[in-house]
Amino acid sequence: MNNPVVLVTEDDAPVRNLIVTTLKTHDYRYLTAANGAEAVLMASSHNPDVLFLDLGLPDMDGIDVIRQIRSWSHMPIIVISARSDDADKIEALDAGADDYLTKPFSVEELLARLRVTIRRLTLTGGEKGADRSVYTNGKLTIDYSAGVARLDGEELKLTSMEYKLLCLLARNTGKVLTHTFITQSIWGRSWENDVASLRVFMTTLRKKIEPGPDAPKYIQTHIGIGYRMLKVDE
Numbered sequence: 495m496n497n498p499v500v501l502v503t504e505d506d507a508p509v510r511n512l513i514v515t516t517l518k519t520h521d522y523r524y525l526t527a528a529n530g531a532e533a534v535l536m537a538s539s540h541n542p543d544v545l546f547l548d549l550g551l552p553d554m555d556g557i558d559v560i561r562q563i564r565s566w567s568h569m570p571i572i573v574i575s576a577r578s579d580d581a582d583k584i585e586a587l588d589a590g591a592d593d594y595l596t597k598p599f600s601v602e603e604l605l606a607r608l609r610v611t612i613r614r615l616t617l618t619g620g621e622k623g624a625d626r627s628v629y630t631n632g633k634l635t636i637d638y639s640a641g642v643a644r645l646d647g648e649e650l651k652l653t654s655m656e657y658k659l660l661c662l663l664a665r666n667t668g669k670v671l672t673h674t675f676i677t678q679s680i681w682g683r684s685w686e687n688d689v690a691s692l693r694v695f696m697t698t699l700r701k702k703i704e705p706g707p708d709a710p711k712y713i714q715t716h717i718g719i720g721y722r723m724l725k726v727d728e
């Protein structure tokens with residue numbers, strides 16, 4: 495993807511300028527919006543590649559901006575907010591945000607999150623690519639039609655639950671999935687002990703795919719929030 499376009503939604507001018515300057519110096523193209531209504535309008539009229547979104551906007555809550563945009567678009571949304579509670583992060587992610595960055599943030603971290611998101615776009619080729627029948631990420635492959643996952647060419651012996659979990663994470667590579675989203679997707683509900691079970695399945699899945707117990711390469715943990723499949727270079 496050449497010079498992706500980022501729509502920066504931020505009412506605080508100094509923060510907006512910092513983000514814009516960072517994008518400019520790294521050859522990203524950008525658009526800006528200073529409130530929620532403008533963000534929704536710009537998102538629909540300009541179809542940017544990525545949306546940066548502050549939650550505390552003068553005219554509406556950023557969560558509602560996410561909900562509105564998600565009703566017609568899958569464009570990646572990275573929330574950049576001063577709200578640092580897990581509950582706020584979970585609300586934004588469950589509303590459809592892809593990632594969450596807490597203010598104050600470093601420019602390096604902002605760029606790193608943006609790269610993860612853009613690699614996801616490149617990997618999945620947008621919505622259409624998500625239906626591709628073979629998934630490849632580093633040494634990991636999943637042949638969805640055969641229902642087989644392999645690591646370095648070796649078939650993985652996964653239980654059906656581990657396989658479901660792996661496919662869900664793979665189909666959302668680059669996106670942070672909350673515990674609620676995962677348990678809803680897998681069991682159709684999210685009870686307290688479902689999250690506990692999820693941790694157990696995640697541990698056994700990781701033993702099978704990760705190079706070492708202390709060096710997760712594919713699945714990243716967001717403590718108190720959920721998990722994310724990373725794009726691995728190999």
Ligand code: CA
Nearest residue numbers: 505548550551
């Ligand atoms: Ca604000």
